[in-house]
Amino acid sequence: EVQLLDSGGGLVQPGGSLRLSCAASGFTFDKYAMSWVRQAPGKGLEWVSGISGRAVTTYYTESVKGRFTISRDNSKNTLYLQMNGLIAEDTAVYYCAKVGSDRYYFDHWGQGTLVTVS
Amino acid sequence: EIVLTQSPGTLSLSPGERVTLSCRASQSVSSSDLAWYQQKPGQAPRFLIYGASTRATGIPDRFSGGGSGTDFTLTISRLEPEDFAVYYCQQYDSMPFTFGPGTKVQIK
Numbered sequence: 001e002v003q004l005l006d007s008g009g010g011l012v013q014p015g016g017s018l019r020l021s022c023a024a025s026g027f028t029f030d031k032y033a034m035s036w037v038r039q040a041p042g043k044g045l046e047w048v049s050g051i052s053g054r055a056v057t058t059y060y061t062e063s064v065k066g067r068f069t070i071s072r073d074n075s076k077n078t079l080y081l082q083m084n085g086l087i088a089e090d091t092a093v094y095y096c097a098k099v100g101s102d103r104y105y106f107d108h109w110g111q112g113t114l115v116t117v118s
Numbered sequence: 119e120i121v122l123t124q125s126p127g128t129l130s131l132s133p134g135e136r137v138t139l140s141c142r143a144s145q146s147v148s149s150s151d152l153a154w155y156q157q158k159p160g161q162a163p164r165f166l167i168y169g170a171s172t173r174a175t176g177i178p179d180r181f182s183g184g185g186s187g188t189d190f191t192l193t194i195s196r197l198e199p200e201d202f203a204v205y206y207c208q209q210y211d212s213m214p215f216t217f218g219p220g221t222k223v224q225i226k
Contacts, residue, residue, distance in 0.1 A: 044218070044220050047214060047216065050215075059213055061214045100168060103151060103168070106153070107174060109162040109163055112162055
């Protein structure tokens with residue numbers, strides 16, 4: 001059974017930093033791309049970032065480029081999101097998501113971790 | 119960026135009814151690279167459909183997806199009590215991958 005366990009959220013001041021983690025199990029981690037998707041309070045879903053299985057390629061939505069860094073440690077089956085220069089608009093629940101076999105749909109999701117910038 | 123529009127914003131229906139949700143893209147989504155998700159309050163999204171019409175593993179056959187190009191639909195043939203939720207479409211044809219604003223299906 002695929003399991004994704006998000007952690008690392010919390011309250012941070014504007015301009016601060018936070019690192020999110022996602023511990024994965026139940027599948028061959030390095031064979032799948034992974035992503036972060038966020039959801040602001042009461043709002044819809046927004047794709048934030050993605051990384052290929054071997055971490056060769058990374059992708060970001062425009063609003064986080066230069067501030068967020070996605071990475072993964074395949075030896076630990078863990079996905080990360082380093083968030084720097086946080087602003088109020090980054091306040092959201094952040095979900096890690098496993099990417100489908102060959103295309104960027106999200107077939108499994110973590111439970112989410114709340115980031116509050118205030 | 120491909121903008122997705124979902125309509126209606128909210129639907130009030132009774133269990134047993136049939137419902138069709140709409141998702142329209144601002145430009146053609148090639149290869150039908152469109153997915154659907156269900157989200158209940160306080161929960162993570164649940165993956166339902168990919169490739170516009172292929173059900174994910176374990177998804178009941180009362181859920182069906184259709185469409186191509188710029189117009190897509192999600193149909194629930196008979197609403198069960200557990201189906202009342204928000205439904206999002208997502209395109210993965212081009213970056214940034216985008217979601218629609220969601221359609222809330224609530225109990226009448």
